[in-house]
Amino acid sequence: MDLTELYQSVILEHNKRPRNYAVLPTANRVAGGNNPVCGDEVTVYLRLEGDRIADISFQGAGCAISQAATSVMTLRLKGRTVAEAEAIFARFHDIVTQGKADEEDLDLSAFAGVHQFPARIKCAMLGWHAALHALHNDAAPATTE
Amino acid sequence: MKPPAPTPDWAALRADFPILHQTVHGRPLVYLDNGATTQKPRAVIAALTRYYEQDNANVHRAIHELSHRATTAYEAARARAAAFIHAPAPEEIIFTRGTTEGINLLAYALTPRLRRGDAILVTEMEHHSNLVPWQLLAARTGAQLRFVPVTGDDGRLDLRKLDELLSGPVRLFAFTHVSNTLGTINPAVELCARARQHGILTLVDAAQSAGHMPVDVQALGCDFLAFSGHKMAGPTGIGVLYGRRDLLEALDPFQGGGEMIASVQFEQSTWNKVPHKFEAGTPDIAGAIGLHAAMDYLDAIGRPAIAAHDAALAQDAYQRLRAVPGIRLLGPAGERGGLVSFALPNAHAHDVVTFADQEGVALRGGHHCTQPLLRKLGVPATTRASFYLYNTPAEVDRLVEVILLAAKFFAG
Numbered sequence: 026m027d028l029t030e031l032y033q034s035v036i037l038e039h040n041k042r043p044r045n046y047a048v049l050p051t052a053n054r055v056a057g058g059n060n061p062v063c064g065d066e067v068t069v070y071l072r073l074e075g076d077r078i079a080d081i082s083f084q085g086a087g088c089a090i091s092q093a094a095t096s097v098m099t100l101r102l103k104g105r106t107v108a109e110a111e112a113i114f115a116r117f118h119d120i121v122t123q124g125k126a127d128e129e130d131l132d133l134s135a136f137a138g139v140h141q142f143p144a145r146i147k148c149a150m151l152g153w154h155a156a157l158h159a160l161h162n163d164a165a166p167a168t169t170e
Numbered sequence: 171m172k173p174p175a176p177t178p179d180w181a182a183l184r185a186d187f188p189i190l191h192q193t194v195h196g197r198p199l200v201y202l203d204n205g206a207t208t209q210k211p212r213a214v215i216a217a218l219t220r221y222y223e224q225d226n227a228n229v230h231r232a233i234h235e236l237s238h239r240a241t242t243a244y245e246a247a248r249a250r251a252a253a254f255i256h257a258p259a260p261e262e263i264i265f266t267r268g269t270t271e272g273i274n275l276l277a278y279a280l281t282p283r284l285r286r287g288d289a290i291l292v293t294e295m296e297h298h299s300n301l302v303p304w305q306l307l308a309a310r311t312g313a314q315l316r317f318v319p320v321t322g323d324d325g326r327l328d329l330r331k332l333d334e335l336l337s338g339p340v341r342l343f344a345f346t347h348v349s350n351t352l353g354t355i356n357p358a359v360e361l362c363a364r365a366r367q368h369g370i371l372t373l374v375d376a377a378q379s380a381g382h383m384p385v386d387v388q389a390l391g392c393d394f395l396a397f398s399g400h401k402m403a404g405p406t407g408i409g410v411l412y413g414r415r416d417l418l419e420a421l422d423p424f425q426g427g428g429e430m431i432a433s434v435q436f437e438q439s440t441w442n443k444v445p446h447k448f449e450a451g452t453p454d455i456a457g458a459i460g461l462h463a464a465m466d467y468l469d470a471i472g473r474p475a476i477a478a479h480d481a482a483l484a485q486d487a488y489q490r491l492r493a494v495p496g497i498r499l500l501g502p503a504g505e506r507g508g509l510v511s512f513a514l515p516n517a518h519a520h521d522v523v524t525f526a527d528q529e530g531v532a533l534r535g536g537h538h539c540t541q542p543l544l545r546k547l548g549v550p551a552t553t554r555a556s557f558y559l560y561n562t563p564a565e566v567d568r569l570v571e572v573i574l575l576a577a578k579f580f581a582g
Contacts, residue, residue, distance in 0.1 A: 031524065032579070041516070063537070063551065064544070064550055064551055066550075086550040087550070088518040088520035090521070142524065145520070148520065
């Protein structure tokens with residue numbers, strides 16, 4: 026396994042320059058996520074207008090996989106309905122757990138290498154779980170455990 | 171005067187550890203996660219096998235030959251553990267599952283002795299296992315926790331206010347001998363002496379010291395001391411809690427069951443003598459026997475020599491890692507235990523550890539079960555390389571090389 030398969034340039038680039046990395050003052054949904062084993066933390070901010078994610082941002086501290094996966098997520102979920110977001114979540118979950126690349130979405134597919142590193146799957150999913158908690162208005166923080 | 175011990179043949183000792191001689195991801199294994207657990211020499215593995223193949227039986231109760239052999243070997247391990255830490259008597263050695271269970275045992279047994287308004291003093295550099303049991307004890311009794319602060323990145327205890335912290339209703343001072351995150355060697359003799367002046371009991375967490383340097387409970391002047399077998403070339407599942415005999419005799423039992431009783435009636439029981447009062451149920455007999463072999467192995471080399479060996483590797487690594495641009499090294503620059511802990515500016519510890527693993531180098535990344543300490547220092551996670559007697563200067567070369575590569579890779 027070549028490390029560049031795990032750390033694709035998309036991931037390294039998003040880690041260095043995360044998108045939508047800010048507190049969202051207009052957010053009406055906020056959810057935290059943490060991995061108690063490694064201490065990675067992420068907070069996802071959403072502004073839900075009706076059924077649609079009008080805006081989304083995040084802040085956090087953690088490894089390149091967790092930060093880049095959350096950064097890419099904000100790009101994918103912005104403007105989507107809750108049902109569409111859930112479908113994208115499921116697709117991303119398949120990519121990181123089974124390595125199923127998605128020709129339609131090269132940025133998400135950049136995370137396909139993660140499935141060969143089972144210890145790192147929870148890193149990739151951390152921000153996504155937090156977003157799902159925010160969408161479902163689940164008060165409990167998302168945790169990888 | 172004993173004659174000075176001959177310099178150990180480190181390369182020959184390395185051959186005693188079968189697990190080290192393998193490749194990982196196509197590279198020779200460089201095992202630098204000894205702070206988490208150490209590898210086992212053939213002598214320890216053979217002791218376990220011999221016990222299970224020849225002597226296995228339950229201890230203390232049966233009359234037959236195998237039980238006699240198992241009991242003799244188990245109690246010989248206890249006497250060996252007492253000698254290993256210079257405890258006055260074998261009865262002061264309680265076998266536990268490890269350091270964590272030893273500390274929990276003491277915290278539980280102290281419950282009836284603490285009341286609302288009492289205080290327990292710990293330090294900011296404690297492993298969760300020497301913090302959470304005291305939080306639980308405090309919650310049970312209404313006692314308060316107090317903390318000896320850590321100075322900053324150089325990772326020393328700030329002792330300027332120690333007498334203030336030790337005054338008032340403090341019942342116990344629990345502190346680590348060597349920090350698993352910072353590598354700091356705490357002045358345990360002084361800390362125990364200062365606590366004693368205030369009439370306060372002491373517990374030393376020796377998880378990172380017992381197998382790495384001479385540990386003498388009488389020289390330290392501690393009341394309790396806990397360590398784990400698996401962090402000192404012994405098996406997992408076995409550890410020791412040392413306690414002064416008069417204190418152990420006064421404390422209530424931890425768990426109830428077989429072995430720990432003198433007489434049982436339907437409504438009440440009386441307790442066995444120490445240490446059996448604290449060892450309910452069938453103990454880890456094989457573990458104790460394996461630990462005995464580990465203690466023999468370490469003392470045949472000599473713990474002063476092991477301490478010097480580990481410290482030299484750590485010091486070499488510390489000095490050379492300073493050359494990595496932007497690196498933040500934690501813990502004292504001078505005397506330190508056998509580990510280095512650091513954060514890179516552009517690479518999270520988990521990414522560094524994954525990177526190193528692909529190069530065959532086993533490191534640890536994260537908060538090292540010292541979350542409050544890292545939060546205070548403002549570091550989300552560190553990468554740690556921890557050394558033991560079988561590590562070599564060439565492995566330090568490899569560590570530095572891999573960290574430089576990782577820094578470059580993630581800086582992109």
